Amino acid sequence: VVELRGVAKTYRMGSVTVSALRDVDLDVAAGDMVAITGPSGSGKSTLMNIVGCLDRPSQGSYVLAGRCVDGLADDALAETRNRSIGFVFQSFHLLSRLSALENVELPLVYRGMGVRRRRALACQALADVGLEDRMHHLPAQLSGGQQQRVAVARALAGRPSLLLADEPTGNLDSRAGRDVLALFQGLNDEGMTVVVVTHDPLVARHCRRILSVADGLIAGCAEVAAG
Amino acid sequence: VVELRGVAKTYRMGSVTVSALRDVDLDVAAGDMVAITGPSGSGKSTLMNIVGCLDRPSQGSYVLAGRCVDGLADDALAETRNRSIGFVFQSFHLLSRLSALENVELPLVYRGMGVRRRRALACQALADVGLEDRMHHLPAQLSGGQQQRVAVARALAGRPSLLLADEPTGNLDSRAGRDVLALFQGLNDEGMTVVVVTHDPLVARHCRRILSVADGLIAGCAEVAAG
Ligand SMILES: Nc1ncnc2c1ncn2[C@@H]1O[C@H](COP(=O)(O)OP(=O)(O)OP(=O)(O)O)[C@@H](O)[C@H]1O
Ligand SMILES: Nc1ncnc2c1ncn2[C@@H]1O[C@H](COP(=O)(O)OP(=O)(O)OP(=O)(O)O)[C@@H](O)[C@H]1O
Numbered sequence: 453v454v455e456l457r458g459v460a461k462t463y464r465m466g467s468v469t470v471s472a473l474r475d476v477d478l479d480v481a482a483g484d485m486v487a488i489t490g491p492s493g494s495g496k497s498t499l500m501n502i503v504g505c506l507d508r509p510s511q512g513s514y515v516l517a518g519r520c521v522d523g524l525a526d527d528a529l530a531e532t533r534n535r536s537i538g539f540v541f542q543s544f545h546l547l548s549r550l551s552a553l554e555n556v557e558l559p560l561v562y563r564g565m566g567v568r569r570r571r572a573l574a575c576q577a578l579a580d581v582g583l584e585d586r587m588h589h590l591p592a593q594l595s596g597g598q599q600q601r602v603a604v605a606r607a608l609a610g611r612p613s614l615l616l617a618d619e620p621t622g623n624l625d626s627r628a629g630r631d632v633l634a635l636f637q638g639l640n641d642e643g644m645t646v647v648v649v650t651h652d653p654l655v656a657r658h659c660r661r662i663l664s665v666a667d668g669l670i671a672g673c674a675e676v677a678a679g
Numbered sequence: 680v681v682e683l684r685g686v687a688k689t690y691r692m693g694s695v696t697v698s699a700l701r702d703v704d705l706d707v708a709a710g711d712m713v714a715i716t717g718p719s720g721s722g723k724s725t726l727m728n729i730v731g732c733l734d735r736p737s738q739g740s741y742v743l744a745g746r747c748v749d750g751l752a753d754d755a756l757a758e759t760r761n762r763s764i765g766f767v768f769q770s771f772h773l774l775s776r777l778s779a780l781e782n783v784e785l786p787l788v789y790r791g792m793g794v795r796r797r798r799a800l801a802c803q804a805l806a807d808v809g810l811e812d813r814m815h816h817l818p819a820q821l822s823g824g825q826q827q828r829v830a831v832a833r834a835l836a837g838r839p840s841l842l843l844a845d846e847p848t849g850n851l852d853s854r855a856g857r858d859v860l861a862l863f864q865g866l867n868d869e870g871m872t873v874v875v876v877t878h879d880p881l882v883a884r885h886c887r888r889i890l891s892v893a894d895g896l897i898a899g900c901a902e903v904a905a906g
């Protein structure tokens with residue numbers, strides 16, 4: 453599903469160049485469940501934004517489900533993203549004037565889904581994360597962990613084939629974190645490909661492989677023993 | 680230092696009333712180091728916002744360092760806050776048009792501190808959290824964990840007598856999280872009163888007391904064995 457070759461990402465700030473990613477090769481097969489770990493500032497979110505077609509690499513190539521995406525025009529890139537990728541942002545990025553329910557419905561609106569079906573899927577996704585009694589709250593009327601769970605529901609509502617989650621349990625207590633993880637595992641068992649950035653060893657242990665990122669490179673890859 | 684009696688906080692949304700806090704008594708002595716834990720949505724941030732003079736209780740009384748604050752006018756409340764409280768918000772609340780250094784300097788500007796001294800304190804605080812080479816980055820040019828560390832530096836730069844930190848390590852890997860905790864402990868040893876909301880048992884274990892919040896009430900209090 454995901455094939456990165458020699459991907460780099462550099463930012464220029466005046467005379468200084470920051471290399472967020474240096475030379476990354478990454479393969480994720482359909483149905484895989486992969487964890488990405490690494491120190492703060494090592495390049496994990498930059499990598500996820502490129503895999504999620506939210507940002508373009510400075511160098512290298514990216515093939516997603518057999519299609520080369522690094523050369524696509526902006527609207528074709530957005531179309532690919534909306535059709536097949538669900539994304540949980542590290543900083544949630546909820547729209548402040550929309551309720552929890554409307555935020556979860558939004559990706560389904562972009563896909564042109566009918567009102568009745570989109571409302572049913574969004575309600576179900578919010579119930580899956582334990583927020584059936586907070587659907588009409590605005591983000592400012594939710595706790596940090598509740599906002600994070602709305603972001604998770606938004607990524608899952610449209611049943612994407614690829615789920616990219618950037619620290620999806622960072623603001624959750626261990627109980628709520630386990631519930632989100634169980635949700636991801638259930639969807640992975642049904643065939644969804646899942647990539648999770650996490651600092652939580654408990655989350656990483658539930659994946660098949662753990663990739664560790666350091667200083668813009670994939671420094672290591674460990675298979676997790678089954679069971 | 681902090682004395683809450685019978686504090687409640689309710690939000691009215693149309694015909695629905697949400698009780699974020701029900702009936703909270705809380706005492707924090709000078710030089711204490713207290714952890715607050717509890718499920719997502721249980722009322723932790725609401726409690727911290729009231730203790731930090733950022734929000735007012737719907738009922739009950741609050742005495743801070745011998746002064747009754749629940750009746751103070753807005754600017755007197757802000758003056759009390761700026762002089763003696765450092766706050767790390769759960770969602771950082773960095774100003775997007777200011778650099779990391781300018782964000783850290785801002786509370787010192789409000790206090791009327793001179794440019795040279797405030798610049799020196801802000802640089803030191805960013806170095807304390809390992810961000811000396813990211814001082815001129817805007818928040819959008821920093822990773823999630825780096826933004827969180829800027830928020831920690833901003834709370835500490837002015838050496839407040841009371842530090843309130845709401846999930847200060849939620850976006851940090853275990854190494855960076857330990858560094859922030861060590862910083863708090865060092866300041867607590869020097870006499871700073873510290874209250875930390877956390878889901879991380881490692882952080883809670885380093886405090887003297889752990890208060891657990893559930894459904895808007897303080898459900899339990901455990902002393903942590905020394906050593
Ligand atoms: N403005 C508001 N209007 C209505 N309800 C609110 C508002 N702000 C917060 N709440 C509700 O109050 C409750 C307590 O929120 P609070 O932010 O204190 O939780 P928390 O313990 O910090 O949770 P988390 O661990 O997820 O950050 C939540 O159920 C939330 O939905
Ligand atoms: N727009 C930008 N301009 C300059 N540098 C940037 C920019 N965006 C990110 N960086 C830098 O790129 C590096 C990688 O950032 P990234 O967000 O990928 O880290 P991360 O591994 O996700 O960290 P965390 O665990 O803290 O979220 C960081 O050192 C960051 O400062």
Ligand SMILES: [Mg+2]
Pocket residue numbers: 496497498542618822823824
């Ligand atoms: Mg990140």
Ligand SMILES: [Mg+2]
Pocket residue numbers: 595596597723724725769845
């Ligand atoms: Mg909170």
